[in-house]
Amino acid sequence: MSTTQEKKAPDAAAPEEIQSGKDERRTLFIHGNEACAEGALYAGVSFYAGYPITPSSEIAEIMSRRLPQRGDRFIQMEDEIASLCAIIGASLTGSKAMTATSGPGFSLMQEALGYAIMAEIPVVIVDVMRGGPSTGLPTQGSQGDVNQVRWGTHGDHSIIALTASTNQTLFETTVRAFNLAETYRTPVVVLYDEMLGHMRERVVIPEPEELPLVDRLRTNVPEGVDYHPYLTRDDGRLPMSDFGGVHRYNVTGLYHDMWGFPSTNPQTVDDLAHHLHDKIELRADELAFAREFHLEDAEIVVISYGSPARTARQVVHQARINGQRLGLLELQTLWPFPARMVRDACRNARATIVVEMNMGQMYYHIRNAVENPRSVFLSNRIDGRFISPKDIRRVLRIVEGQGE
Amino acid sequence: MIWKLVIGGVGGQGVITAGIILAETAVIQEGRYAVQSQTYGAEMRGGLTRTDVVISDDEIIYPKVDQTHMLACLHRKALASYHGLIRPGGLLVTDKDEAPALKRLDCRQYELPFAAAVRERTGSIRSTNLCLLGAIVQITGVVQMENLERAVQARYPGNADALQALRLGQEIVAESGFRTVHLGEDARSGRHATSARL
Numbered sequence: 001m002s003t004t005q006e007k008k009a010p011d012a013a014a015p016e017e018i019q020s021g022k023d024e025r026r027t028l029f030i031h032g033n034e035a036c037a038e039g040a041l042y043a044g045v046s047f048y049a050g051y052p053i054t055p056s057s058e059i060a061e062i063m064s065r066r067l068p069q070r071g072d073r074f075i076q077m078e079d080e081i082a083s084l085c086a087i088i089g090a091s092l093t094g095s096k097a098m099t100a101t102s103g104p105g106f107s108l109m110q111e112a113l114g115y116a117i118m119a120e121i122p123v124v125i126v127d128v129m130r131g132g133p134s135t136g137l138p139t140q141g142s143q144g145d146v147n148q149v150r151w152g153t154h155g156d157h158s159i160i161a162l163t164a165s166t167n168q169t170l171f172e173t174t175v176r177a178f179n180l181a182e183t184y185r186t187p188v189v190v191l192y193d194e195m196l197g198h199m200r201e202r203v204v205i206p207e208p209e210e211l212p213l214v215d216r217l218r219t220n221v222p223e224g225v226d227y228h229p230y231l232t233r234d235d236g237r238l239p240m241s242d243f244g245g246v247h248r249y250n251v252t253g254l255y256h257d258m259w260g261f262p263s264t265n266p267q268t269v270d271d272l273a274h275h276l277h278d279k280i281e282l283r284a285d286e287l288a289f290a291r292e293f294h295l296e297d298a299e300i301v302v303i304s305y306g307s308p309a310r311t312a313r314q315v316v317h318q319a320r321i322n323g324q325r326l327g328l329l330e331l332q333t334l335w336p337f338p339a340r341m342v343r344d345a346c347r348n349a350r351a352t353i354v355v356e357m358n359m360g361q362m363y364y365h366i367r368n369a370v371e372n373p374r375s376v377f378l379s380n381r382i383d384g385r386f387i388s389p390k391d392i393r394r395v396l397r398i399v400e401g402q403g404e
Numbered sequence: 405m406i407w408k409l410v411i412g413g414v415g416g417q418g419v420i421t422a423g424i425i426l427a428e429t430a431v432i433q434e435g436r437y438a439v440q441s442q443t444y445g446a447e448m449r450g451g452l453t454r455t456d457v458v459i460s461d462d463e464i465i466y467p468k469v470d471q472t473h474m475l476a477c478l479h480r481k482a483l484a485s486y487h488g489l490i491r492p493g494g495l496l497v498t499d500k501d502e503a504p505a506l507k508r509l510d511c512r513q514y515e516l517p518f519a520a521a522v523r524e525r526t527g528s529i530r531s532t533n534l535c536l537l538g539a540i541v542q543i544t545g546v547v548q549m550e551n552l553e554r555a556v557q558a559r560y561p562g563n564a565d566a567l568q569a570l571r572l573g574q575e576i577v578a579e580s581g582f583r584t585v586h587l588g589e590d591a592r593s594g595r596h597a598t599s600a601r602l
Contacts, residue, residue, distance in 0.1 A: 029424075029431040029438070139444060199441040199467055200424060202431045307467070314466035386468055 026205040032196040033058040033100075035167035035203050036126055037066070039174030040098055042205065043213060045124075046072040047095035049086035051079050051105060054138045055194040056128035059100035080105035084112035087123050092251065094216070094242035096178055100126035103145050104135055106152070113187055114153035115253045117276060120230070120238060122181035122216070124174070126190045128197040131384050140384030141194035143306055146361040149189045150335050156273060158280035160287060161189040161335040165309040167203045169291075170196060172211065173332060179214035180287070184279055185238050191334065193357065195307040195386050216240055221247070230272075231258040236279060280336050288338030291330040292345070294320055298327025300399070301346050303366055304355035305331040308387045312355045315392045334362070339369040346370045351399050355379045355392055406460040407546050408469040410489055411536070412482030416449040418533030419478060423455030425555055426537060426547065430459045432558075433551035439467040452481055459546055475511075476540055477503040478518070478532060497540060499532070514543060516576050522569050531569030538573025543582075549574065 030038070037059050040048075048063040060076070067074040073090070077083040080101050087097035101109065106127045116123055131137025132144045149161045160180050164170035170192060177188040219239035221227040223246035232238055241247040250260035255272055257263045280287070291309075293316055295301065304312035309330040319326040329345040331338060346352045346366075352375055354363040360378045367373040379395035381387040394404060409426070413419035420442045427438035438459045445451035456469040474495035477483040483503040490496055490511045497514045498505045505515040518535045522528075534556065541552050553570060560566040 027432065027435075029428040195441065195467070199439060200427060201439045201464070201467070202437060310465050310467055317465060388468070388470055389466060390470070 025207050025210075028203045028205060029200055030167060030203055031058070031198050031200045032167050032170050032192060033128065033198070034062060035171045036100070036174045036190065036192075036197075037062040038203070038205060039171040040124070040178070041066055041070075042171070042208075042211070043096065043175045043178035044215075045096050045098050045178070046070075047087060047090035047097040048073070048099065049075045049077050049083045049090070049097070050099045050101065051077050051083050053080075053102045053105045055130055055141075055197045056100045056102050056105075056126060058197075059126060059128075080108040081112060084109040084116070084123070084125065088112060088116050088119075088121050089243075091121050091123050092243040094240075094245075096122075096124075096182070096216075098124040098126065098178075100128065102128050102130050102138075103132040103142075103148075106145060106148065110148075110153045113159075114155060114157065116187045117153065117157045117159065118253045118255075119251050120185040120276075121187070121251075122185050123187045124177045124181050124190060125187055126174075129191065129193045131382075137384045139194070141196075141307065141357060141386060142382070142384070143193055143308070143357040143361065144382075145191065146334060146356075146358060149191055156277065158186075158277050159189065159335050160184070160186060160280060160333075161191050162289065162333055163191045163306045164332060165196065165291075165305070165307055165313075165330060167196070167199070167201050169332070171203055171205070173289075175211050175213070176289070179212070182214045182216050183237075184283075185240070186280065189335075191306070193306050199307070218242070219247070223247070228258040229260045230256060232275065284336040284338060285340055287333055287336055288341045289332040290338065290341060291328075291332065293317075293328040293330070294325075295327035295329060295345055297325055298348075299325040299350045300396070301327050301329060301349040301352045302355060302392070303329045303331065303342065303345070303352060303362070305334060305362065306357075308355050308357055308381075311387050311389055312392060315389045315396070318389070331362075337365050337369070339365075342366055342369040343371065346375075350375065352376045353379050353392065353395055353399065355387060357381050357387055406458065406462075406464070407544070408472050409457045409459075409474045409476070409540070409544075409546065410454060410469050410472040410486060411457070411476045411478075411540075412452070412454045412486045413478035413533075414449075414481060415444060415451045415453050417453075417478045418530075419453050419482075420444070420455045422533040422537045422540075423457045425534075425552070425559060426540070427457045427459065428559075429547045429552045429555040433554050434547060436461055437464050439464045441467050452485060454482065454486060474540065474544060476536055478536060479503055495543065497536070497543065499536070514539070514577070514580070514582055516580055518573065518576065521572055521576055525568060525572055526565045528565075531565050534566055534569040535573040535576070538570040539577045540573075542574040542577040 050060045052060045064074045083099045091097040131142040164173040181188040227247040229249040254262040255269045302312045316326045316328045363378045367376045427440035430436045430438040442455040444453040471491040476497040480503045496511045500517040505513045519532045
């Protein structure tokens with residue numbers, strides 16, 4: 001698969017160059033996993049550790065070739081537990097680090113995920129969802145991990161999870177994931193389904209510097225002067241120091257003080273718990289990325305995310321041609337939950353239809369967010385088949401009182 | 405204009421590769437939009453496989469094919485499973501020996517000896533998928549033949565069999581006496597593609 005990608009790259013650049021002179025952008029025809037990998041490379045990933053699993057394996061395959069070519073590191077680990085632990089360590093030493101997996105592997109990562117949240121270590125974890133629970137449906141898509149991402153690891157915590165519905169937006173979303181991980185010193189999950197992972201379409205790779213990249217904020221405390229790894233600046237940010245470099249400090253999964261040493265002091269515990277929660281939840285509006293289609297005068301609002309949002313958009317597109325006032329809110333941020341955005345989008349709607357490929361994992365959050373929960377309906381599919389316009393139209397008819 | 409095509413077969417026949425090359429031709433060689441997706445089981449070989457290809461001059465929203473302008477099949481199992489996808493009056497392209505056409509289907513049927521011809525020409529059936537691809541493009545005109553050749557050459561540099569198989573597919577269609585249906589001409593004449601009588 002990645003051999004294809006290798007051969008394609010130089011060839012792919014040619015027609016684009018002819019069309020637009022010295023444009024450095026490359027037009028590629030690639031699947032979602034390739035788009036995600038390209039996005040990570042664009043964002044400057046310099047360390048990948050992982051354990052291949054369908055339907056995410058191509059990401060590891062591409063990284064195993066491309067990272068060593070750039071002088072960076074790829075390690076195939078013995079399992080997913082070790083994979084996440086490895087990238088946490090790599091990130092602490094200064095690398096932009098990532099791993100990719102699917103549901104069964106993501107389950108194994110939960111403990112280390114909590115550690116990365118607690119120790120505030122930026123990492124990017126890609127979860128290409130397949131049908132679950134357990135080994136489930138390896139080659140078929142699902143969106144069954146949405147709530148696992150939110151609450152899979154124990155204890156009160158907060159997390160950022162992003163998704164996309166096209167390979168172009170997946171590329172950009174992956175870049176954004178690295179930026180947010182570095183900005184907020186937190187794990188960011190890129191969540192999409194098998195359908196997108198293995199679907200090929202046109203992706204235009206932006207020129208270098210066309211998309212903003214966030215580099216890690218490093219401390220300017222000089223060598224020999226005390227550096228506090230968990231002392232928050234006025235602006236809420238925590239400058240880092242590459243572990244193993246000039247500063248000595250402690251990192252732990254226990255509640256800790258500004259030195260990183262374990263503490264059970266109630267004030268310290270309370271402050272840290274609130275800090276971990278607030279640094280993400282209080283920015284829910286700022287982090288709420290979405291695409292909107294025909295929402296302005298929509299009587300029925302469809303809310304979807306990931307590849308099912310394409311089916312939803314098709315239904316909205318067709319409905320508009322037929323004169324029906326449908327609109328689509330396509331969520332690109334799942335966590336922190338964009339409650340205000342959802343509430344605003346649905347405020348003037350007669351009904352809201354949530355389209356997802358699970359048993360309503362976002363549906364319940366959307367019900368909680370809107371003013372009239374009874375106006376929210378679910379259109380879903382959980383049999384491994386991709387949701388079709390017909391599936392959504394069936395629910396639409398019921399909502400409109402037109403029967404099945 | 406939007407073309408929706410489905411190619412079916414069993415794992416190992418190169419059906420998905422054929423779909424990728426076709427869609428890639430539209431995107432990379434012709435600067436158009438295309439989406440290619442597939443469904444397959446956990447098996448590496450022998451399981452039912454299907455690839456959906458949507459090609460358009462505009463952005464493609466819904467990526468799958470629920471009703472196809474053309475179904476091409478290299479295996480009878482695939483034909484049995486997917487023939488219901490053909491839109492009334494659509495096209496069916498099948499391998500004469502591996503997937504004999506179903507005469508009762510309401511569609512224009514091309515039943516041609518792809519595998520046998522490729523074996524005779526190259527000594528192996530490996531390139532049957534490319535032969536089928538040559539035929540599909542000859543029949544439908546969904547992309548330009550020279551662009552398809554360019555895409556195949558880029559993917560298999562220096563592989564003479566690949567190009568030969570592609571041209572063989574063209575020849576087989578030309579020699580069969582079947583009328584070729586250029587979807588593209590329908591489009592240019594202003595008729596809506598999805599309602600074009602094929």
